[in-house]
Amino acid sequence: MEDTEQRILDAALRVFASEGYTGATTRRIAKEANVAEVTLFRKFKSKENLLKEVLINNRTIFSSLDDLSHLFPKEKNVDLETELRILGKNIAKAMRDRKKDSKRRMFMLMLFEEGRRRPEVAEALSSLLQMNINPLSEYFELQIKNGKMRNINPRSASITFVGYFVHTSLLREVIGDGFLGNNDEEIDGFIDIFTKGILKVEDMKNR
Amino acid sequence: MEDTEQRILDAALRVFASEGYTGATTRRIAKEANVAEVTLFRKFKSKENLLKEVLINNRTIFSSLDDLSHLFPKEKNVDLETELRILGKNIAKAMRDRKKDSKRRMFMLMLFEEGRRRPEVAEALSSLLQMNINPLSEYFELQIKNGKMRNINPRSASITFVGYFVHTSLLREVIGDGFLGNNDEEIDGFIDIFTKGILKVEDMKNR
DNA sequence: CATGTAAGTAAGTAATTACTTACTTACAGT
DNA sequence: ACTGTAAGTAAGTAATTACTTACTTACATG
Numbered sequence: 001m002e003d004t005e006q007r008i009l010d011a012a013l014r015v016f017a018s019e020g021y022t023g024a025t026t027r028r029i030a031k032e033a034n035v036a037e038v039t040l041f042r043k044f045k046s047k048e049n050l051l052k053e054v055l056i057n058n059r060t061i062f063s064s065l066d067d068l069s070h071l072f073p074k075e076k077n078v079d080l081e082t083e084l085r086i087l088g089k090n091i092a093k094a095m096r097d098r099k100k101d102s103k104r105r106m107f108m109l110m111l112f113e114e115g116r117r118r119p120e121v122a123e124a125l126s127s128l129l130q131m132n133i134n135p136l137s138e139y140f141e142l143q144i145k146n147g148k149m150r151n152i153n154p155r156s157a158s159i160t161f162v163g164y165f166v167h168t169s170l171l172r173e174v175i176g177d178g179f180l181g182n183n184d185e186e187i188d189g190f191i192d193i194f195t196k197g198i199l200k201v202e203d204m205k206n207r
Numbered sequence: 208m209e210d211t212e213q214r215i216l217d218a219a220l221r222v223f224a225s226e227g228y229t230g231a232t233t234r235r236i237a238k239e240a241n242v243a244e245v246t247l248f249r250k251f252k253s254k255e256n257l258l259k260e261v262l263i264n265n266r267t268i269f270s271s272l273d274d275l276s277h278l279f280p281k282e283k284n285v286d287l288e289t290e291l292r293i294l295g296k297n298i299a300k301a302m303r304d305r306k307k308d309s310k311r312r313m314f315m316l317m318l319f320e321e322g323r324r325r326p327e328v329a330e331a332l333s334s335l336l337q338m339n340i341n342p343l344s345e346y347f348e349l350q351i352k353n354g355k356m357r358n359i360n361p362r363s364a365s366i367t368f369v370g371y372f373v374h375t376s377l378l379r380e381v382i383g384d385g386f387l388g389n390n391d392e393e394i395d396g397f398i399d400i401f402t403k404g405i406l407k408v409e410d411m412k413n414r
Numbered sequence: 415c416a417t418g419t420a421a422g423t424a425a426g427t428a429a430t431t432a433c434t435t436a437c438t439t440a441c442a443g444t
Numbered sequence: 445a446c447t448g449t450a451a452g453t454a455a456g457t458a459a460t461t462a463c464t465t466a467c468t469t470a471c472a473t474g
Contacts, residue, residue, distance in 0.1 A: 004450080004451075018323070019229075020227060020229060020320055022226075022227060022229040022230040023229040025430080025431065025432085026431080026432060026433080027430090027431080027432090035451080035452090036451075036452050036453075037432095037433090038433090038434085038435095038451090038452075038453085039450085039451060039452075041432085041433060041434080042450090042451085045433095046432080046433080047431095047432065047433090080405075080406065081406065106323070109319060109320060110320065112316060112319075112377065112381050113227055113316060113317065113320055115381045115382060116225070116313070116380070116381055122381055122382045122383070123382075125381065125382055126382045126385075126386050129378075129382075129386065130386075140405075147407065148406075148407065149405050149406065149407065150403070150405055150406065150407055152396065152399065152400060152405055153392075153396050155388075155396075156393060156396030156397060156399075156400065157396075157400060157405055159375070159387065159393070159397075160371060160396075160397050160400055160401075163370070163371060163374045163375065164367060164370060164371070164374075166374065167370045167371075167373065167374040168366070168370065170319065171336075173323070174319050174322045174323055174329055174332065175322060175329045175330075175332055175333040175336075176329070178333075179333050179336065179337075180366065181362075185360075186363060186366070189359065189360050189363030189364075189367075190363060190366075190367050192359065192363075193359060193363065193364060193367055193401065193404070194367075194400065194404065194405060195404050195405055195406050196357070196404035196406060197400070197401065197402050197403035197404030198287075198347075198356050198357060198359055198364055198401060198402055199287065199288065199355075199356065199357065199402050199403060200354065200355065200356065200357055211420080211421080232460080232461065232462085233461080233462060233463080234460090234461080234462090242421080242422090243421075243422050243423075244462095244463090245421090245422075245423085245463090245464085245465095246420085246421060246422075248462085248463060248464080249420090249421085252463095253462080253463080254461095254462065254463090
């Protein structure tokens, strides 16, 4: 077995995600990592410190994985709406498919809970979200410059866009698909609203 | 002191909300309610059962409080966009102002965590969200019939709308206002996108 | 006054938890 | 062969936890 520390970190991510910080026991984490409990304490000193290390460990992984750029469609001749539609589906697909991402998402949910009690956790969560929002903001900024988009605060647009996917994917994980219905249709509905708005076109002549 | 049970239920809501289900101790709840711990067990048998009762107890309160109808603007001569803008601000205001609502929101966050482990909790959460979404769906349906809105799936629109506020208000609670910036501006940005979409109007001639 | 009910006090139980100490084993590099 | 390092085993500690038992107090109602 290689790299004991990493195995403990991975196990901790999983157990924290599924049990919450308080619910996760060091015994369970050690077992999940196939190490003796004492090894965990030798390497990480305390449970609290372990959480901190998990955070650091995944910060870098998040930044490379959650980089949206590879999720944008390859062909560049599509219009903005189609592009966003494909991007949205790719995000949703990536969220559903990748098992490790599911764990990360649940870990994020734990961070939400824990963030209210630990400022460092809140801060980590904040920078995590930032990573998702920034590249999208830049993308929107470009689209505005290219005249494809109205002159909207790109940050507002990013938060609305990313927020939708964070929110619905968490919902799906927790209360199942029944509530939200078919994934693709739901996303289409959102993208439709996001790009065109809900108003009738003839009522929009003032803009 | 009147109605011991209700005092325990209120205290439980608070403690569950701030500590999470696992983190909340029966001792702490009893202390918060100014009762002996044994009284708590006499009335509610077990911690698990107490959670269930808190859920039931607040289900009815939620349904009357979270009814959106009273948040709609009184004057009926405003256009849809203005109406939604006011509604959005009222929701945000209600979420920020009412302290008990803040507790409920945090309680909801706990439900998210706990819902993954307890199907009854997930189900309670689901019906809670339903209560928020249904009246809005009906409202949108009416607007479509009145020709004010495009023919969009009203449920999609409701989820997008409610989801935004649930999501951002949780974010604000957890990682503070720094991340999202000024509340009113942010909401304006969202309503703008929600009603008009992000596309340039001249690109929308196809619709 | 008698009696039932809602509450408290006190003490304790069995399990679990984070974390420690002391010792042993396996192995890699010199 | 010697030695340092990374790991395991075993046992235990002090605190906490959900929950119980047995008894007492206060009070309202018939």
